[in-house]
Structure formats: C-alpha cells, structure tokens
Amino acid sequence: MITESAPPALDLTEARRRRAEARWRYLEDTYVLWRRNRLMVLGTAIILGLILIAALAPLLATHNPYEQILNDRLFGPSATHCFGTDSLGRDIFSRVVYGARVTLTIALLVAAISTPLGMLIGIVAGYLGGVLDEILMRLADVFLAFPRLILAIAFAAALGPGVENAIIAIAIAHWPSYARLARAETLNVKNNDYIQAMRVLGAGKARIMAGHILPLTLSSIIVRMSLDMGTIILTAAGLGFLGLGAQPPMPEWGLMVSDGRQFLVDQWWVSTLPGLAILVVVMGFNLLGDGIRDVLDPRQRQA
Amino acid sequence: MAHLRRWPAWALVAAYPVYASLGPSRAALHLDHFEQPGEKRFISIPTEAGVTDDLLLDVQGLKVEFPTLRGTIHALQGVTFQLHRRETLGLAGETGCGKSVTALAILRLISPPGRISQGRILFEGRDLLAASEAEMRGLRGSQISMILQEPRMALNPVIRVGEQVAETLLVHNRTLSRRAAKDRAVEMLATLGIPDPQQMARRHPHELSGGMAQRVMIAMMLVTRPKLLIADEPTSALDVTIQAQILELIKALKREINTAVLLITHDLGVMAETCDRVAVMYAGIVVEQGSVKTVLKRPRHPYTQGLLRTIPNDMPPDQPLFSIRGQVPSLLQPPTGCAFAPRCDRAMPECAQTVPPRYALEPDHHVACFLYRGGTANRHDAKSAR
Numbered sequence: 001m002i003t004e005s006a007p008p009a010l011d012l013t014e015a016r017r018r019r020a021e022a023r024w025r026y027l028e029d030t031y032v033l034w035r036r037n038r039l040m041v042l043g044t045a046i047i048l049g050l051i052l053i054a055a056l057a058p059l060l061a062t063h064n065p066y067e068q069i070l071n072d073r074l075f076g077p078s079a080t081h082c083f084g085t086d087s088l089g090r091d092i093f094s095r096v097v098y099g100a101r102v103t104l105t106i107a108l109l110v111a112a113i114s115t116p117l118g119m120l121i122g123i124v125a126g127y128l129g130g131v132l133d134e135i136l137m138r139l140a141d142v143f144l145a146f147p148r149l150i151l152a153i154a155f156a157a158a159l160g161p162g163v164e165n166a167i168i169a170i171a172i173a174h175w176p177s178y179a180r181l182a183r184a185e186t187l188n189v190k191n192n193d194y195i196q197a198m199r200v201l202g203a204g205k206a207r208i209m210a211g212h213i214l215p216l217t218l219s220s221i222i223v224r225m226s227l228d229m230g231t232i233i234l235t236a237a238g239l240g241f242l243g244l245g246a247q248p249p250m251p252e253w254g255l256m257v258s259d260g261r262q263f264l265v266d267q268w269w270v271s272t273l274p275g276l277a278i279l280v281v282v283m284g285f286n287l288l289g290d291g292i293r294d295v296l297d298p299r300q301r302q303a
Numbered sequence: 304m305a306h307l308r309r310w311p312a313w314a315l316v317a318a319y320p321v322y323a324s325l326g327p328s329r330a331a332l333h334l335d336h337f338e339q340p341g342e343k344r345f346i347s348i349p350t351e352a353g354v355t356d357d358l359l360l361d362v363q364g365l366k367v368e369f370p371t372l373r374g375t376i377h378a379l380q381g382v383t384f385q386l387h388r389r390e391t392l393g394l395a396g397e398t399g400c401g402k403s404v405t406a407l408a409i410l411r412l413i414s415p416p417g418r419i420s421q422g423r424i425l426f427e428g429r430d431l432l433a434a435s436e437a438e439m440r441g442l443r444g445s446q447i448s449m450i451l452q453e454p455r456m457a458l459n460p461v462i463r464v465g466e467q468v469a470e471t472l473l474v475h476n477r478t479l480s481r482r483a484a485k486d487r488a489v490e491m492l493a494t495l496g497i498p499d500p501q502q503m504a505r506r507h508p509h510e511l512s513g514g515m516a517q518r519v520m521i522a523m524m525l526v527t528r529p530k531l532l533i534a535d536e537p538t539s540a541l542d543v544t545i546q547a548q549i550l551e552l553i554k555a556l557k558r559e560i561n562t563a564v565l566l567i568t569h570d571l572g573v574m575a576e577t578c579d580r581v582a583v584m585y586a587g588i589v590v591e592q593g594s595v596k597t598v599l600k601r602p603r604h605p606y607t608q609g610l611l612r613t614i615p616n617d618m619p620p621d622q623p624l625f626s627i628r629g630q631v632p633s634l635l636q637p638p639t640g641c642a643f644a645p646r647c648d649r650a651m652p653e654c655a656q657t658v659p660p661r662y663a664l665e666p667d668h669h670v671a672c673f674l675y676r677g678g679t680a681n682r683h684d685a686k687s688a689r
Contacts, residue, residue: 012502015502016502019502193453193456194457194458196451196457197451197457197458197520198470200410200444200448200449201444201448201470201474201524202440202444202474202475204474211470212459215461215462
C-alpha cells in the first residue's frame with residue numbers, strides 16, 4: 001500500500017541467509033564458552049552421567065537392589081560386589097545405581113512444585129503490590145527466617161515420613177527464594193513502557209502477568225533453579241538420613257548413609273560410597289548451574 | 304509510567320527556555336506554504352472534506368493532580384479541547400506542560416497516587432470518567448489506542464513482534480484463534496510497508512531498527528482499527544528521515560481506517576505538516592485552540608505568539624535568537640491568575656487575579672486570554688475555569 005515510505009528493497013534471500021548464519025554463530029559461541037569452562041564440562045558430564053545411570057539402572061545393576069543375602073552381609077568391595085554389601089547382604093553398587101532414579105525424581109518433582117508456586121506468588125506480589133504484596137512477602141520472610149533443612153525437617157515431621165511427604169516438605173522450604181526472585185524481576189520490569197503499552201491496549205492484569213511479565217522472569221528463575229538442585233538433593237538426603245524422608249528398603253542415598261553409620265569404623269564402604277555419590281552429584285549440579293549463569297551472561301560473549 | 308514518577312524532574316526540565324524544546328525542530332516553519340493552493344503536502348484546512356462536525360472526543364475542564372512529598376503537583380489545571388471524527392488534532396506545548404498526562408488521562412491510565420480530580424472526558428458522548436474499569440479495558444486498544452514515544456522501549460524484548468501485534472487482537476476477541484490473529488498481524492505489518500512481513504513477525508524487538516520498531520508499534524495499535532489514535536511524540540526518538548516516513552505513514556493509515564489522531568508534539572514543524580487543528584498547551588492549560596492555519600498564521604494568545612517567534616526562521620546568522628523571558632511556573636504552586644501572566648508583556652492587573660476563560664474569536668478559534676474579552680466567552684469554560 002504505502003510503498004513510497006518503505007525502505008529500499010532488500011535482497012530477502014540474502015537477509016535470511018545472514019540471519020541463519022547469525023543464529024549458527026550464537027550456538028557456536030555458546031559451545032566455545034562451554035568448552036572453555038572446564039568445570040562446566042565436568043558438571044555437564046556428571047549430570048548427563050546421572051541421567052544415563054538412572055535411565056539404564058536395570059542394565060547397570062549387577063544385583064537386585066532389594067535382594068537380601070544374609071550370608072553375604074557386610075562384604076567388602078570385591079569382584080562380585082564392587083561396592084561391597086550392607087548389613088542385610090544387599091549389593092551396594094546396585095543400590096547406588098537405583099538410588100540415582102530416586103534422587104533425580106525428588107530433585108525434579110521439588111523443582112516442578114516449588115518453582116511455579118514461587119513464580120506465581122512472586123509475580124502477583126510484585127505486580128499488584130500493596131497489602132497483598134506485604135502479606136505474601138512477610139509470609140516468605142517467615143519461611144526464609146529458618147534454615148531450609150530445619151524447615152524441611154519440620155514439615156516432613158508434620159506430614160509424616162515418606163518420600164512423597166519429603167518432596168512436599170522440601171518444596172515448601174524452597175518456594176520463598178523463587179518468590180523473592182520473581183518479585184524482584186517483576187518490580188524491575190513492571191514500569192517499563194512495554195507493560196504500559198499492554199495496559200494501553202486494554203490487557204487485564206492476569207494477562208499482563210502471565211503473558212508479558214512471566215517470560216521476563218524465566219531466565220533468572222532457571223539459573224536459580226539449576227543452582228538450587230544441589231541443595232534440594234542434599235536436603236532430600238538429609239531427610240532420608242534422619243528417617244524423615246525415604247523409608248527402608250528404598251535405595252535412597254541418604255538412607256543408605258544412615259544405615260552404614262554403625263559400621264563406619266570397620267565397614268567404611270557401607271556409608272562412604274553412597275555418600276560419595278551424593279557429593280559427586282551435588283557438585284555436578286552446582287558446577288552446571290554456575291556454568292549456565294555464565295553462558296547466559298551476554299557480557300561473556302564480547303571476548 | 305516511569306516518566307510520571309519523575310514529575311519533579313519534569314518541573315525542572317520545564318524551566319528551560321522555550322526555544323530549547325523547539326531546537327530539534329526538523330524543519331523551520333514556513334508559513335507561506337499555507338498560501339499555496341493545491342499544495343498537497345499540507346493537510347486540509349477544517350472546511351475541507353474529511354473533517355465533519357461530528358464530535359468524537361470532548362475534554363472539558365480536566366484537572367489532574369499528583370500528590371508528592373513537597374505538595375500536590377497540579378499537572379493539568381482545566382484542560383479543554385475537542386476532537387472531531389477523522390481529524391488530526393495537534394497537542395502542542397513545551398516539555399512538562401501536561402501533554403502526555405492529558406493522553407494518559409483520556410485512557411484513564413494515570414497511575415496512583417496521581418488522580419483525575421475534576422472534569423469530563425466525553426468519548427462519543429460517553430463520559431469516560433464515569434465508566435467502569437472493565438468498560439475502559441474494552442475501549443483501550445479497540446476504540447482508543449496510543450503510540451508511545453520510544454518504540455523500542457514499548458516492545459517486550461522477549462516476545463516476537465508478530466505475537467505482540469497479534470496480542471492486541473487476542474485481548475479484544477476471545478474467540479479468535481492464535482493462528483488467525485498471527486495471520487492478521489502479518490497482514491498488518493505488510494500494510495505498514497514492512498518488507499518480508501512473515502520473516503519480520505518472527506523477530507525479537509532487538510533485531511529491529513528504530514523505524515521498524517515504530518512501525519511494529521503502530522501496527523500493534525492500529526490493527527484493531529480504533530476510532531481514536533493518540534500519538535505521543537511518535538517521532539521524537541527517530542532520526543529525521545525516518546520521522547518523515549512515519550508521519551507519512553500515520554497520515555496514510557488515518558485515511559485508510561478513518562481514525563482520528565491526537566498528535567502530541569513539541570515540534571511545530573511536524574504539527575504544521577500533519578494536523579488539521581491545534582491545541583496549544585501551557586502549564587497544564589489549553590491556551591489556544593483553532594485550525595492549524597489560524598493558529599500558526601494569526602496566533603492570538605501571547606504565549607502562542609511568543610512560541611512562534613522563537614522559531615529560527617530565515618534569521619540572519621549573527622542575530623541572537625528570540626526567547627520568551629522568564630520561566631515556566633512551578634506546578635506545585637501555580638499562579639492564581641493566568642499561568643502565563645508573569646512572562647507576558649501584555650499582562651493586565653486582572654491577569655494575576657483570575658484565570659481567563661476561553662473566548663471564541665471565530666466559531667473554531669478559542670483563546671484563553673483577557674485580551675480577547677470582546678469575543679463571546681464560552682459559557683461552559685467560564686464556569687469550569689479555576
């Protein structure tokens with residue numbers, strides 16, 4: 001219609017090609033940044049390894065993790081039982097392998113519960129403000145006032161032992177930090193012109209929050225979540241250790257560490273090997289989380 | 304709404320000499336152009352086709368206040384103007400005189416604690432100040448839209464521009480599918496002369512130039528074919544060549560979809576080229592309203608006269624530029640009488656006492672100044688004047 005006001009025609013195929021090229025370059029840069037960060041490579045390897053082990057547990061396990069061979073109790077690491085056996089004669093290696101499934105499930109479920117909850121509360125508090133903001137944030141303050149593990153213990157104790165209740169308890173202990181973060185991001189963007197533009201267009205509050213503010217808070221929430229994974233796993237193991245999380249005979253790492261406590265001096269492998277599994281995975285998540293934060297930082301790309 | 308929060312700063316900025324706000328004027332004003340018959344570049348005068356007596360927007364005695372720690376800022380102190388269907392009304396005035404506040408007040412988007420304390424805004428005869436919030440949401444974007452100043456700030460950085468244009472349609476039509484809305488968004492982008500609209504719709508705002516971003520913004524605001532488009536300095540953030548393109552575009556679209564435009568600008572050159580009628584604002588009051596030809600050729604209010612004299616038009620190189628003496632009054636304690644009286648060379652004793660009502664010099668030329676008491680005072684305005 002208004003051709004005279006259009007800028008000079010571009011070669012469209014050329015423009016498209018350049019755009020595709022630019023996208024490819026972005027991916028390439030991401031790869032270079034990833035490679036350059038050795039610790040992140042290590043973290044990625046650990047987490048990929050964890051996922052693989054969890055997926056292939058039946059193939060990797062040498063024994064049934066629940067089978068008790070009472071004659072073979074507390075055997076040290078050997079050719080048949082490479083991590084040894086526990087006080088009930090179960091193969092520790094197989095239990096650690098199956099434990100990867102438990103750990104991963106707990107971590108993902110906690111993230112799936114606490115992140116949306118925290119974002120919902122944070123965005124609503126930040127955008128609507130006023131009394132509602134005060135109430136929600138003071139509530140978050142109450143939760144943040146306690147160490148997370150203590151809070152999780154309290155909720156797990158109140159809900160009763162069991163891995164499902166442990167998941168709920170950990171999620172309850174974790175939402176306030178996401179709520180705080182989402183609220184901060186919301187306050188940061190809510191006065192921007194593009195939010196005002198949505199109001200000018202007649203968009204309602206719910207639409208603005210869900211469609212226009214939520215996507216802007218997502219990236220920092222993701223970074224925070226990947227950094228929190230380690231803490232979540234540690235809390236879950238802690239609850240298992242204290243008997244408030246996973247219950248026997250579930251092959252949960254924290255529970256296994258607890259089982260081996262009384263044999264720590266003479267049969268060190270019962271506690272130590274599942275403990276090392278916790279250490280490695282938590283470290284893996286932390287390294288990966290740190291790395292993700294760095295890779296998403298546009299300033300890193302200028303070098 | 305950040306610019307409203309910065310109101311105290313605005314008051315300081317407003318203290319600049321008048322010519323500062325005219326500095327970036329992209330073209331010195333050549334009034335002679337109006338004399339040339341058949342000169343197509345300049346928009347019709349009010350008697351021409353396209354402008355009717357059909358009243359679309361009637362703002363009467365609008366007052367807006369912002370309470371601050373240092374007292375209440377009286378941003379608007381009785382703004383009165385009329386806008387007819389399909390016409391372009393220029394709202395002119397220097398920074399801080401209340402142009403943008405007027406626009407936001409029409410949309411009822413003054414953010415608290417700021418509030419509309421008095422006045423009426425009649426849109427198609429309906430009082431917007433009496434409408435419910437839900438009714439206002441229905442009007443915004445579908446009947447009344449607004450183009451914001453900074454096109455790139457007005458687009459959400461993480462959402463593809465096609466989806467942002469489609470969003471306008473989806474807000475107002477719950478039965479429309481996302482797919483259909485996107486198709487119409489792409490069509491709209493094509494209408495705005497954007498090359499390869501399909502591809503453009505998939506881009507994020509940071510991949511657009513300022514001019515392209517402003518086109519997308521315009522697409523977003525016009526895709527619903529509103530009856531009134533408020534353009535808040537649509538070209539201030541753009542460079543001169545793009546400015547001309549965007550103004551042409553707004554003019555063409557205005558014809559195409561029969562919308563009325565309220566063009567807010569401090570650039571008299573832009574105004575002369577684009578508007579049918581003009582309302583000149585000073586310190587929260589419309590001091591003069593009339594056809595663009597009348598106001599620019601025969602300005603009556605001393606402020607308008609001073610404003611036009613500040614344009615460096617055919618000036619000898621070593622002459623000092625003209626500026627209106629004095630400073631814009633503080634909106635915290637506005638003067639009791641005419642706001643312009645302290646700076647006015649023709650001020651009379653009563654100017655400092657009472658606010659002058661609007662006097663009609665011609666059917667379509669109103670001036671709020673005691674110098675024109677001979678003309679017939681508009682009764683309504685006289686009543687609502689502070």
